[in-house]
Amino acid sequence: MKVAKFGGSSVASAEQIKKVAAIITDDPAKKFIVVSAPGKRNKDDFKITDKLIEIANRHCQGEPYGHLTETIMMRFSEILDQLNLSSAIAEELHQTLEEALGSNEYDSPKVDIVKSLGEVFSAKVLSAYLTSIGLNATYTNPETAGIIVSDEPGNARVLEESFANLYALRKNSGIQIIPGFFGYTKAGKLVTFSRGGSDITGSIVAAGVKAELYENFTDVDSVFTVNPSIVYRPKQISTITYKEMRELSYAGFSVFHDEALIPAFNVGIPVCIKNTNNPEAPGTMIVAEKEPTEQCVVGIAGDGGFCSLYVSKYLMNRELGFGRKLLQIFEDEHISFEHAPSGIDDMSVVIRQNQFTAEKERIILQRIQDELNVDTIKIHRDLAMIMVVGEGMISTIGVAQKATKAITDANVNMVMINQGSSEVSMMFGIQEVDLNRAVQSLYKAFFE
């Protein structure tokens, strides 16, 4: 038994929904289907969820939003029309939308209900279409499915009892179509996950029903070894471990919602990233463990927007508690640090730059001066972090040398190297402006 999740582009149009139906028809093991809201049909198109959020915002501010409702209903109607389905689904949703917004502009709208309607529509349409072509398909609301979440609107967390509830769905016959992105609190209130949360729903369902595989259908053939916007047509990854995937996601690989891997990871269900537009392609398997191969580097990722705060103090390393106190100052200001490499009398704290407002900077510098009595403080901005990722690199001689050579060959200065703290990656800090050049050179060294 498999769980398949189809992303926004897979349900963006009638044509795409037909592809999804063909994929489901071809594989009787796909018993649970999770869907996103209709996404973009082309680069200049809009996502349904974006429009829904805009409607909720405009309603709050007393601004007109009738034209947006119109746009959404037109898209829905077009899909239903081209699939030869009744327009009742669209009308039902229109009504739900109006109810959720409240009767007048001063009512506070039920934002999470509004946001969830794109997924609800996708799931209802797909189940109606599958039924129309002769399959035994049922729309299953997350409430019926038993997806119980915490009461944190826009950022729900799944509660443990959900998994047993979902397991009970196995006894139902036919194909069950579940809208992604939301669950219900114990009190029965609809609450959404963070954005991109349909991946989370899919993973929760896979873990709950104890699927043999969680297939995540998107619009690329696989996870690439490097960002295709930096390297032209890079190699594809056939198998990757959860850990490797996580390290790559961190530094700019946005194929998969970070948190979404957790439920599948916890129970060891493999995840397969596949392409709705090319389902024959084998895709990328994300697994707990893989056979060691000669190629120990699996991918290279890079991301900008980091800054580092450097402090030095003579005989720092004799001062018990120095590092802890420095990190405490950041924690007190609710800034999470990414890395904190330390030398003998030096320590750097690397953070995402967007957390470091002028006000936070002022407070933190002041506190470091007052409380830690350091000799030097320096801030380096606009840094990029590159991750060279691969299980097995820890025990392979020469990987670090190859990587540093590639970066040096690109004439890029390494501001920071952090190897060994992670068993599956090596991290290089460089200037943001050097990012593409360094990544291209690393790709060449490891994959060409």
Next chain:
Amino acid sequence: MKVAKFGGSSVASAEQIKKVAAIITDDPAKKFIVVSAPGKRNKDDFKITDKLIEIANRHCQGEPYGHLTETIMMRFSEILDQLNLSSAIAEELHQTLEEALGSNEYDSPKVDIVKSLGEVFSAKVLSAYLTSIGLNATYTNPETAGIIVSDEPGNARVLEESFANLYALRKNSGIQIIPGFFGYTKAGKLVTFSRGGSDITGSIVAAGVKAELYENFTDVDSVFTVNPSIVYRPKQISTITYKEMRELSYAGFSVFHDEALIPAFNVGIPVCIKNTNNPEAPGTMIVAEKEPTEQCVVGIAGDGGFCSLYVSKYLMNRELGFGRKLLQIFEDEHISFEHAPSGIDDMSVVIRQNQFTAEKERIILQRIQDELNVDTIKIHRDLAMIMVVGEGMISTIGVAQKATKAITDANVNMVMINQGSSEVSMMFGIQEVDLNRAVQSLYKAFFE
């Protein structure tokens, strides 16, 4: 005006003391002389201070120590005899020793007084000898000199008022000979610095009298670029900064007592390491800043005896405070960490292995499990840390590549690389067994 400090081997015998006298005679700027206790005359010899400590210990345990007193007095007498000086100095010290030990075995001995007698003897002998050859030399006790310290026996810290007291000594004429290793509390109690503390006295005196130079005479021509027991006749360092010296000292360079640099560093007095046995050699200058040179690596040091504790936890980097809490556990157990490199979902804490007793290990592992709920904990023992040190390496492209290539060429796996946290060094963690091979290969790459 210069302060010169002569180490144990420089005052180990009459012959050596004559060399010291010649060095002082040759340079009228040397107005303040600090001396250690007589050290070893050859590899199999003993150090006076070791014998004094043994006497104190034996006295405490009610064991006989007369043979040790005998040995010391013989050494003292021999020196006095060969310098044609009166034996009165030896007799005076013998009496002080007996008084400090107390009248019977149950008295608690004044250990710090016992320990200080080697330095007191050296200073008295040298000043008597210089006088005997016609110089205006005076023995100056640290109490007279105004070296006021905290009441922490065996680990005293200098108090700020000492510097003004010392400055007042400038008005005295002639050469002032001060025993190293100890000072007096405000209440007039003799207290010693940590072992090797004559370097500290020298640095304090240099800072107090505002010397133009602090010369530290030892038995090597200079600081070497690498440990001569690992590389045969390595290159010498002509100029090095305080920061570079500190990084090298950390990982096995024991030329100079770490703490000793601080007083000189604070007021920017340059330190020169010279050889009593070859005073014509230029030695190594330790300075605040130096001209950038093409050779940006100044030295390579390595030391074993480290271990690392590795933890991983899925989505660790989203957990505000994780790193701080982990370090807090070590701090609570009074273990100071050396480095704490972190990955995305991983963090390692590198400590000196000797701090990690079986009991501490048990407590720490338990607390990490209980309080941090991690996925994995691993301990790696018997690691060595190599420091490649040099100001300017931070802005030189290719240094990391050269270093990683050298280590790879030696067929050594890098367990850890930490670059960028310190502005003057790059750190490599390897297996202890690979240390010499890796250091030799690095030396070849950077210095041959």
